[in-house]
Amino acid sequence: MMGPVSPTRMSRRSLLASTAGALLISATSGRALTVSGGMPWAPNTASPPVPVRPGPWAFFTADEASLVEALVDRLIPPDDRGPGGRDAGCAVFIDRQLAGPYGRAGGLYMRPPFMPGAPTQGYQMPNTPAARYRAGLKALADYVKDAFGGKSFRELSSQDQDGVLAGLEKGSVVLKDVGGAQFLDLVLQNTMEGFFADPIYGGNREMAGWKLIGFPGARYDYRDWVERHNEPYPLPPVGIMGRADWTVRE
Amino acid sequence: MAQKLPPKDVVIIGLGWTGAILAYELAKAGLDVVAIERGPWRDTATDFPPAYVQDELRYAIRLDLFLRPAQETLTFRNNTGQTALPIREWASFLPGNGVGGAGVHWNGQTWRFLPTDFQVRSHLEQRYGKGMLPEDMTIQDWPVSYDELEPYYDRFEKLCGTSGKAGNVRGVKQDGGNPFEGWRSSEYPTPPLKQPYGPTLFAEAARKTGHSPFPQPASNLSEAYVNPLGIKLGQCTFCGFCERFGCGNYSKSSAQTCVLPALLRFPNFSAQTESEVTRINLDSTGKRATGVTYVDTSGNEWEQPADLVLVCAFALFNVRLLLLSGIGKPYEPQSGQGVVGRNYAYQTMSAVNLILKDKVLNPFIATGAIGMIVDDYNGDNFDHAGLGFVGGGYMGAYQTNARPILTRPLPKGTPRWGAQWKKATAETYQRAMSLGVHASSYSYRDCWLDLDPTYKDHLGRPLMRMTFDFHDNELKAAAYLTDRLADIARAMDPAEITALPRKGPYTITTYQTTHNTGGTVMGMDPATSVVNRYCQSWDVHNVFVPGGASVFPQNHGYNPTNTVGALAYWTADAIRDRYLKNPGPLM
Numbered sequence: 001m002m003g004p005v006s007p008t009r010m011s012r013r014s015l016l017a018s019t020a021g022a023l024l025i026s027a028t029s030g031r032a033l034t035v036s037g038g039m040p041w042a043p044n045t046a047s048p049p050v051p052v053r054p055g056p057w058a059f060f061t062a063d064e065a066s067l068v069e070a071l072v073d074r075l076i077p078p079d080d081r082g083p084g085g086r087d088a089g090c091a092v093f094i095d096r097q098l099a100g101p102y103g104r105a106g107g108l109y110m111r112p113p114f115m116p117g118a119p120t121q122g123y124q125m126p127n128t129p130a131a132r133y134r135a136g137l138k139a140l141a142d143y144v145k146d147a148f149g150g151k152s153f154r155e156l157s158s159q160d161q162d163g164v165l166a167g168l169e170k171g172s173v174v175l176k177d178v179g180g181a182q183f184l185d186l187v188l189q190n191t192m193e194g195f196f197a198d199p200i201y202g203g204n205r206e207m208a209g210w211k212l213i214g215f216p217g218a219r220y221d222y223r224d225w226v227e228r229h230n231e232p233y234p235l236p237p238v239g240i241m242g243r244a245d246w247t248v249r250e
Numbered sequence: 251m252a253q254k255l256p257p258k259d260v261v262i263i264g265l266g267w268t269g270a271i272l273a274y275e276l277a278k279a280g281l282d283v284v285a286i287e288r289g290p291w292r293d294t295a296t297d298f299p300p301a302y303v304q305d306e307l308r309y310a311i312r313l314d315l316f317l318r319p320a321q322e323t324l325t326f327r328n329n330t331g332q333t334a335l336p337i338r339e340w341a342s343f344l345p346g347n348g349v350g351g352a353g354v355h356w357n358g359q360t361w362r363f364l365p366t367d368f369q370v371r372s373h374l375e376q377r378y379g380k381g382m383l384p385e386d387m388t389i390q391d392w393p394v395s396y397d398e399l400e401p402y403y404d405r406f407e408k409l410c411g412t413s414g415k416a417g418n419v420r421g422v423k424q425d426g427g428n429p430f431e432g433w434r435s436s437e438y439p440t441p442p443l444k445q446p447y448g449p450t451l452f453a454e455a456a457r458k459t460g461h462s463p464f465p466q467p468a469s470n471l472s473e474a475y476v477n478p479l480g481i482k483l484g485q486c487t488f489c490g491f492c493e494r495f496g497c498g499n500y501s502k503s504s505a506q507t508c509v510l511p512a513l514l515r516f517p518n519f520s521a522q523t524e525s526e527v528t529r530i531n532l533d534s535t536g537k538r539a540t541g542v543t544y545v546d547t548s549g550n551e552w553e554q555p556a557d558l559v560l561v562c563a564f565a566l567f568n569v570r571l572l573l574l575s576g577i578g579k580p581y582e583p584q585s586g587q588g589v590v591g592r593n594y595a596y597q598t599m600s601a602v603n604l605i606l607k608d609k610v611l612n613p614f615i616a617t618g619a620i621g622m623i624v625d626d627y628n629g630d631n632f633d634h635a636g637l638g639f640v641g642g643g644y645m646g647a648y649q650t651n652a653r654p655i656l657t658r659p660l661p662k663g664t665p666r667w668g669a670q671w672k673k674a675t676a677e678t679y680q681r682a683m684s685l686g687v688h689a690s691s692y693s694y695r696d697c698w699l700d701l702d703p704t705y706k707d708h709l710g711r712p713l714m715r716m717t718f719d720f721h722d723n724e725l726k727a728a729a730y731l732t733d734r735l736a737d738i739a740r741a742m743d744p745a746e747i748t749a750l751p752r753k754g755p756y757t758i759t760t761y762q763t764t765h766n767t768g769g770t771v772m773g774m775d776p777a778t779s780v781v782n783r784y785c786q787s788w789d790v791h792n793v794f795v796p797g798g799a800s801v802f803p804q805n806h807g808y809n810p811t812n813t814v815g816a817l818a819y820w821t822a823d824a825i826r827d828r829y830l831k832n833p834g835p836l837m
């Protein structure tokens with residue numbers, strides 16, 4: 001046979017199991033496939049998301065994790081509407097994302113030369129999200145220690161914490177070798193992802209984000225409600241794994 | 251050294267909408283056809299199951315179904331004063347990947363261009379005089395008329411089962427449809443979708459202000475449907491995970507739901523996936539293609555000889571493949587000579603954001619193409635005299651989703667985080683909506699595509715370079731159209747209204763649309779087009795670019811897919827009925 005060899009569909013699919021943007025076409029994996037003679041199908045070839053497991057931090061050090069938990073809890077503070085970023089699992093979400101393909105800029109174009117460009121040309125630095133967190137968290141911790149007599153961010157009052165974040169946003173808080181506003185943007189973006197993504201990724205715990213706004217989540221059929229105009233949708237949210245109260249949790 | 255494969259009659263580069271349509275038509279005609287697709291095989295049951303496809307992070311944020319920039323991207327600059335830099339992460343537009351291509355992740359908005367769009371230059375010059383058009387605007391008439399294309403629009407809509415309400419059946423106006431549309435040979439295959447609350451409120455306001463709202467034509471099906479290929483589609487469930495997602499419900503028209511099950515029944519068709527065509531090979535005369543060379547995921551290089559080469563990749567990558575293969579003369583903007591890469595155009599998107607008083611909109615009850623639209627300000631449907639611009643767009647309330655990572659409307663002045671952010675987010679989500687303007691993007695001398703001198707892809711080939719910015723004509727149109735939309739929006743008595751007309755400069759950092767057009771333009775004159783009116787290369791007669799949006803001479807005020815599908819059928823007929831009988835230039 002002269003034609004390109006096609007390995008089984010299953011082995012190819014197992015390489016598709018990544019949930020994030022990491023699917024690089026590898027030059028060595030031999031996944032090319034010839035399809036003919038009918039629609040191909042084989043069992044166990046889908047690529048469902050892999051649930052985040054509780055447990056130790058995968059990317060953050062203990063100090064970094066403590067700082068990130070404090071940050072996400074000011075970006076999304078707990079109040080009578082529901083939990084804040086920390087109890088909603090946003091730090092866990094960010095930790096697992098940074099430990100995975102997202103953290104290493106998987107799938108992005110990372111070839112040199114890296115040159116600064118116009119704002120319209122987008123991010124042009126070689127730093128991956130993981131590297132940006134490592135540098136940004138250290139610079140922020142150092143800043144707080146200097147500015148607040150050796151205290152850590154977590155030890156500050158809520159007002160002082162908010163003051164630091166507002167200062168980063170406005171540029172009045174300057175971090176060493178790190179763009180403070182850009183770093184805050186990154187943490188804010190990932191915190192919101194964590195708060196509103198499916199709980200399967202470690203954030204949005206008990207669907208706190210979805211309950212806050214009334215988003216029903218991973219439901220798949222609203223045909224009975226399209227024309228029920230101006231009536232609140234009656235069912236609570238569900239995630240890909242179902243609902244917390246459907247299953248017994250430890 | 252490439253290993254040579256047994257020859258085929260036809261090799262198709264890319265198995266999306268156009269590739270699947272051409273493969274079906276030519277395999278049915280008895281030809282031996284292979285489609286080579288650089289992305290993976292994808293089908294509904296395995297790849298888009300409703301058990302987990304409703305995952306905003308994976309599909310809409312991390313862009314799981316899209317091309318990885320590490321495999322191929324473009325460099326971009328606004329003008330020649332800048333150095334083009336690589337688009338390291340997609341944002342402004344999102345090229346698809348894999349079998350089904352952009353037809354997997356599209357919204358399903360299924361529009362025809364207006365009859366006058368096909369004669370845009372001659373029509374505008376006749377009505378307003380030649381002085382109306384800016385000197386550097388390079389729009390040109392299409393080499394095909396609306397009347398010629400109408401049967402092919404009809405065919406593509408029937409393939410899709412598009413849901414809508416006709417406004418003009420054989421010249422007879424129909425209540426409830428688009429009064430401005432060109433004539434249609436028949437009603438839409440399925441009735442319009444039911445409308446949620448937001449679009450319904452918009453339609454009331456539009457009527458009150460003297461406009462003619464109608465349901466957007468949607469290839470998210472309002473009812474079960476069997477298409478002419480015998481494939482069954484299901485009724486859309488309004489899940490709100492449509493654009494950027496594959497449909498798990500067989501309700502969004504795509505190569506998967508409309509073509510592949512029938513295509514794969516032909517023993518004379520095969521698909522080769524995860525194999526990237528690196529060039530089209532030419533014989534020693536340079537006037538005839540001998541086939542293509544591709545690289546599989548093991549890094550092995552293969553030569554696939556074929557009598558006919560069909561370039562069916564995404565618009566941007568069609569252009570790059572012709573540039574890399576040396577087919578057609580590359581465009582050079584200083585002299586205006588050359589054609590490949592010329593007349594790159596886009597779309598000019600604007601918005602009016604509303605927060606209503608005490609309303610429950612349930613914005614998550616959505617489909618990619620649902621909505622109520624007014625077309626009063628599209629194309630030349632309105633008098634442009636004295637306005638200082640040409641072109642236009644449709645506008646309306648299209649409720650595609652309210653997935654909360656990306657969609658969390660806030661009142662003006664709300665902080666981006668903290669206690670006030672949280673309160674405002676909770677109080678606004680259910681009563682906010684966004685109205686859109688979807689306007690034309692005419693072509694200009696200084697907007698083009700060529701090969702980048704610096705940056706390379708993973709195979710060491712030059713990336714393509716995009717030089718593009720919005721021009722005054724488009725920005726003036728955006729301002730005018732957004733004002734008209736805001737007029738309608740005010741009749742909805744909103745608590746807050748924010749008009750966001752598109753402003754320059756063009757940026758690749760925020761999503762606008764994936765309607766990238768031009769670069770292998772079709773035309774009647776080889777000096778200003780890459781392919782003739784049958785989408786056949788002027789230079790290499792056995793190479794066709796059958797209807798990808800790269801053949802659009804400029805982009806009009808509608809989504810491109812219906813015109814892409816119609817041109818695919820148009821080209822398939824020309825190849826089957828004319829070219830095969832006498833292979834050679836059709837013009």
